[in-house]
Amino acid sequence: MKKKRTSITDIANTLQVTPSTVSRALNGGGKVSEKKRLEIISLAKKLGYRPNPIAKSLLENRTNTIGLIIPEFTHHFYSRMLSGIESVTSKAGYQLLICTSNEDQNQEIKSIHTLLDARVDGIIATISKMNDKFEHLQEVMDNDTPLVLVDRFSEEIETPYVISDDFKGAFSAVDHLCQIGCRKIMHIKGPDNLSTTFNRFMGYKEALRKHEIELDERLILEGSNPDLVEKIKSCLENNWVDGAFAYSDYLAFEIYKAASQLTIPIPGQLSVIGYADEPISTYINPTLSTVNQQPFEMGVTGAKYLLNKINDPEIALEIKNLETKLVIRESCRRLEG
Amino acid sequence: MKKKRTSITDIANTLQVTPSTVSRALNGGGKVSEKKRLEIISLAKKLGYRPNPIAKSLLENRTNTIGLIIPEFTHHFYSRMLSGIESVTSKAGYQLLICTSNEDQNQEIKSIHTLLDARVDGIIATISKMNDKFEHLQEVMDNDTPLVLVDRFSEEIETPYVISDDFKGAFSAVDHLCQIGCRKIMHIKGPDNLSTTFNRFMGYKEALRKHEIELDERLILEGSNPDLVEKIKSCLENNWVDGAFAYSDYLAFEIYKAASQLTIPIPGQLSVIGYADEPISTYINPTLSTVNQQPFEMGVTGAKYLLNKINDPEIALEIKNLETKLVIRESCRRLEG
DNA sequence: TAGTTTAGGTCAAACGTTTGACCAATATAC
DNA sequence: GTATATTGGTCAAACGTTTGACCTAAACTA
Structure with missing residues (x-):
């Protein structure tokens, strides 16, 4: 059995105050004397108190988690894209819940449901190569869960996307x-x-x-x-x-x-x-x-679009056809005469 | 604002029963007549009811989530390992919360805290190359959060690990x-x-x-x-x-x-x-x-060790020095006479 | 002096789910 | 006919946190 971690109520009990007071002392909602505030904060520190995001999630109906669906990890392109996504989301305080589809649409549908069940705040997905069903994507949107498509998009679904030109x-x-x-x-x-x-x-x-x-x-x-x-x-x-x-x-x-x-x-x-x-x-x-x-940039842009949509669900549709970069190496040389 | 999803209470209210009854009808805890059971199940299906894992997590003190720390995504070795891990954990019904450390120990420490805060049920980590601090790993263990090290291990920490021979x-x-x-x-x-x-x-x-x-x-x-x-x-x-x-x-x-x-x-x-x-x-x-x-097998083994430890915290220490496979291709040929 | 503000709290509800304790009505045992 | 078991439920607590409503005593206002 996992150890119970110290909660706001534990602090409240030992200090003979109510959980409300502890919460306000820690989050600065006023209504608590300077003396008590310091007392509470120091005890919290001593006990190694860390707020339980689960409880907060339940209350606020958000999880600070972003769901990700990619076809596979071992493709360099997706690894780079993943890095780009992670660089943006981690900075914004979001966590990444990751699923793979193995380019199989049924797996993709299952993953979508997993992520919706987990109540992620948004989803970034690369849909599988051969796709003919869209109900699962529609389901995401019907659920008011922001969705961004990266690398591949579908004309059937009106949602932000980033693809390569x-x-x-x-x-x-x-x-x-x-x-x-x-x-x-x-x-x-x-x-x-x-x-x-x-x-x-x-x-x-x-x-x-x-x-x-x-x-x-x-x-x-x-x-x-x-x-x-x-x-x-x-x-x-x-x-x-x-x-x-x-x-x-x-x-x-x-x-x-x-x-x-x-x-x-x-x-x-x-x-x-x-x-x-x-x-x-x-x-x-x-x-x-x-x-x-530029898979990294694709990830960065996709993640930004998602955050934008999470922060403002009514935002205008953002889409991007990302510029590529021609990299010339030894395999090309000007033809003489 | 995200749409409120249908809850067990919604079903209870429209059917004039208590949430307890609905819960038992859905999870099969007896104490509900066949007639009501079917009624409840059909309404649940109709409303697209999906249980909220957040509430369950709060109650059960487990999240069905496994935290993962890897140095980087773009290294083929880690991608393969990740695939191996995912193949095991997804089958077991766990989700993957992923962090990168970029081979930076401070980043690694931050990631550990992120995962502990998220109340993951266990952690699989590849510690960063240059490591001299172990408090954060010790913290994981003090927390009774099962920890498995993969690819690299540390003698300072007594926890299951899988490395390559x-x-x-x-x-x-x-x-x-x-x-x-x-x-x-x-x-x-x-x-x-x-x-x-x-x-x-x-x-x-x-x-x-x-x-x-x-x-x-x-x-x-x-x-x-x-x-x-x-x-x-x-x-x-x-x-x-x-x-x-x-x-x-x-x-x-x-x-x-x-x-x-x-x-x-x-x-x-x-x-x-x-x-x-x-x-x-x-x-x-x-x-x-x-x-x-065999990075895939390394991931598979590490994930299995973690699940074992989650299911039985008192299990004997499992460690493995994974066999490698010699792959002979064109660059080798028998020397003539 | 009476009325009002303010500081510093407490209380209770809410989020969604599970579960042990309880209860009433019916069925069974002897 | 009385005691007991079973069926089919309800109630309330619990998980950890936030927050609006409320309360009390002291301080200020006119």
């Missing part, structure tokens, strides 16, 4: 490739049906259009293709390619693999840009240029 | 290098004053001893050395080395860098083993052999 991110990468002289730029696409895949592809196309480069269908490859490396190799062998933009850093490494097998030097003959700025990008040889999505 | 991990790596024919094995040491650094070094020495290889002081390098790569290169150039074991995967990459600059082939002329099994190990070229510390 995939279009601009992709555009900036391909634009850079063009500026350093690439004219034959390959793109490796992400998983089907994901808005990120679509938006990055659109950014790619827009950059080509800006530089008046005609789109070459042969250079658009599917990342999910089982013999992707072979496909890439055939493009490289035919000398169709002088630059490449991949949906992710990991797909960019497939390009590395193909180039290495053909002993095509990067960046000598081929400039490559990935996406996400995984830590590995700086360790691989050559270090990989990539698009940083 | 660095000695055996290092031993297995160097033993493997010997078995594939290496006789001139370099070691790159970790940060000073860390027990992990010491233990891995001891494992290295023990493996050499087993294979009757004399220790060559020239091959022991400090990872913190600013011109580490140059030092490595000079060893390689002099042909003093045919194998290498590094304190971490990242230090192993420094060996890669040196070898690459001298165009010494890995694993053709040099076998390399790192430590930690960072995800990057499988993407680097050649893929890196390494020692996996």
